[in-house]
Amino acid sequence: MKTLFLDTSSNYLSLSIYQSSAIIYSNSVLLKSRFNEELLSIIDFAFKSLKIDIRDIDEFYVVVGPGSFTGIRIGVSTILGLSLSTGRPLYGITSLDAAALRLNKDKNVDKISVATKLRLNEYAYREYDFKENKFSDYLVIKEDEISSDTYVLNKKYIDLTRCYEHSLFKDFLRGYEPFYMRKSQAEINFDKACGL
Secondary structure, three states: OEEEEEEOOOOEEEEEEEEOOEEEEEEEEEOOOOHHHHHHHHHHHHHHHHOOOHHHOOEEEEEOOOOOHHHHHHHHHHHHHHHHHHOOOEEEEOHHHHHHHHHHHHHOOOEEEEEEEOOOOEEEEEEEEOOOOEEOOOEEEEHHHOOOOOEEOOOOOOOHHHHHHOOOHHHHOEOOOOOOOOOOHHHHHHHHHOOO
């Protein structure tokens, strides 16, 4: 069984392909705002490198946010198109959950807090206690509420597609709808114009 996992929630595009639970391809490219120009050619390059095509993929996974509004939209819509064209299932995971799974596995840390920048001085935030199997709600906090031991996604790059290797990965899956945690500025302006 082959799995394709895509993350476009930051300035990096990360793509991993797994066969069963073993990684057979991984690539991370700093793209910033060029996802729409490069995404399909990067996927195509991965397939050509492995001598496979889209019909060989059995499952798709995508990081749904929070993170880059445009990156998430492009990543989710592209993978959704590939999933629909092949009839294969698509699953999502939040960037906060993916980062916590990576940190728990790689650093063997049970208590983790993860944040990612939203707008202005707001951050999406969640706490994880893997030993007790307790996880906070997704919160929006201010920058001055972030503790020094919180892992902030925007400050350090981490390949979120590698969270697939964690034994609890499937417990954190959700739908593939983008998870922004706040409305876009266009939605806020529309609500104001409508008096909502």
